[in-house]
Amino acid sequence: MFLQIHNLNKHFSTSEGTLVVLKDINMDIEQGEFVCAVGASGSGKSTLLRQIAGLDSPTSGEVKIDGKRITGPGPDRGMVFQHYTLYPWMTVQQNTEFGLKLQGVPKSVRREQASYYLNVVGLTNFAQALPKALSGGMKQRVAIARALASEPKVLLMDEPFGALDIHTKESMHEFMLDLWQRTGITIFMITHDVEEAVFLSNRIFALGARPGTIRKVVNVNLPHRTHTIKRQTVFHDYRDELMDLLRQHGQEALAVV
């Protein structure tokens, strides 16, 4: 197993007492898998990703990558945030190089590496632009290039396309699949868009809220992954199954409140 999450629990203490956000999460993810976690807003998806990233530590349980327990953030995991996190004073090129610079990679090497990944995300022509000159989709592509440039073992993504319009989103999906096939990188992506999850991933973890637990794991076997698949019954079956599940979770959550 490559990425292991073992009996993970996460509590937050708030003014109203202890809030159990994640409860008994177990996941085993193979190298090269593309998995998605779906769940309603507030089900603890971002919190889960933060534990994997090492930005926060679990109340109990552990996260391991390649057998090594995660104790803090590091460049073996790349991350693309829900919000845009480019450095506004750096050009696109400098943003992409920044992770390598932090790790002391020589200038010529990092320039080459960054240029390569900027080409991969199709932004070579914008290398010298400042982030403020980019559209939302372009910003997320730079963030992806920046994460990839450090050659991480796992790419963590927190609703990276949530703010994009449907067409930009579709082209980002094709881009992600292409990237995944070319690099063979392990991807863990969070989304609340069920279609996105079905279209992209091998496996989907459906999270229920309050407390966040894994309610169901769905293995996705699609004959091919081009946009025409979205009109076929296999696709609809997966989608409907997950939608029903989330709807049910949503009603349970409302009943609790």
Added chain:
Amino acid sequence: MSPSAPRSIQPYIKPKTMRPTVFWRLAEDIPKSLQTGLMITSIVLPLLLWWTVTTFSSIDPKFLPSPAMVMEAFGRLWGTRELLKDTVASLWRVGVGFSLAALCSIPIGILMGSFPSIRALLEPIFGLMRYMPAPAFIPLLILYLGIGEEPKIALIFIGVFFFNALMVMDTVKFVPKDLIESTYILGGTRWQTLTQVILPHVLPGIIDACRINLAAAWQLVIVSELIAATEGLGRRISVAGRFLRTDEIFVGLIVIGLIGLAFDLFFQYLLRISCQWANQKR
């Protein structure tokens, strides 16, 4: 059970449209020509008023000298080199006092903003000191440091240091947490994050804090010179006051204002050239 739909608010809504305007635009650019015109008016109108009042009324020039008399006084003081000496003396005090204060307060402010531990250690005492008006320290400063240059510089230091440190701290607190965390994920150490992410991000804020606090330094130098000094613009004004040379008071005031404005413009320029990314028009 969901509550029943509220009754319609339509009867309360009067139809209205926004009329186009040039002068009353909210947070929008106005035409360049209008802007220049208004900016000139802002200076010329008060001057014109001043001139009119002194020319067409029989006001005592000891009370309000005319622009021409002030110009004449300026020429006189300039000719004897006194004005230059005074200006240099004041500028020197501000320069030394403010630079020292900035040099100490910027790193401390950054540390306070970055590390909650240092903030907890220093914020209470700084917050308290900030509310003690610097001029209230004058008697103590004279007692401790005499009446030379030291107490004047110390006064400026006290007046600038605490404010600047707290203002710099605030700008650091506004660095988005996501940006810091993505730096950690890219493999940055805390030191790298501090120097390569937090510092560039707060640079515009620091320049702005310095710009605002330089105005305070400029006020304090004048205050310090009113007490005890042999030269300086504040000294010039207080001497002129004693001998009822109102025209020289005006010269002093105008020179002080112009130098302050020049400082302000300089800092604005610095901000513009050093932080291109921060002046996005939105």
